[in-house]
Amino acid sequence: MHIVRDRAAGTVALTQQRYAEDVLVRYEMAAAKPLSTPITEQLKRAESTTGYVFLLFDGSVSWQSRLQHSVATSTVEAEYMAASAAAREAIWLRKLMSDLGVNVFGATVLLGNNQGAQALARNPLHSGSQP
Template identity: 35%
Template structure:
């Protein structure tokens, strides 16, 4: 793949999660080997978390189409090889998170993919992209479950920072689903959501105790959108830069120096 043609996004917007019945199988060992390397890379590249998550669900019986989608991720990485997470020094010690879910995005089992991004000050420190274990009956339910998962991670990080004696303000979760946002604070919605497991209602207790704030954010500013669905080139690069995955100018200058020498 060293001479492959670069692409601007890691996955096409037309990607279908349901395998084609006439697709032939590919080398499963090679597929899993490349995917394992990409799993390791996603520790520092959240912009490939979604395609890696989707393709990991094909490890049982990968097809030629899956291998082509996997190679597209490699082609994207070639075009963004000098990109990385940009960390900056800041006096802000607040915890902020963005969470999102695509409702019934998997055409095989109609389960949703939930994702979150957590920031400590201006720097991203934790993210996740994972398929939800149960089918959500509404977009509000899918989003609310993602808020609950994000809250668990926030509490763990908050406890860790408190042990390090770092002062913190009330953590904030941003969701683009108004119904899920209201559900966290307004008990009148309880009758509509009784089928949700009781465990997830601990979010409401934290909001009532003013230990957590859940706020609405427009979909256009929802950063976690990058980890829930394949996006267009313009949208992908906009969110990638906002998240903090940017081009390292020092690496880029080094590469240009090697090419010109």
């Protein structure tokens, strides 16, 4: 994996060109000719983009940004599913830090920008927790 960071533009680019080339060699397809497969500009994706980032001492330690492929009946449900994925990652990161001998104090704060998803998360009938 090759990582290029452009501080001026505030971007990070990742490429797996070397890995792709190794796979082509392994399966004896290194001589294959690449073919562009353009997508019609008129087509629009129905999926929305969701994601999260975890910071530790002002540095990113884990992040995800992807198209929401699961079927959601509303934006609220899609945002709730993304928040659920972030919560699972938070639990895993806390366990990892504990396993590494790092004392984790206090609660992990999850911030979201969808009031409906936040209300859904606080609803004990929906989350399955007992009041």
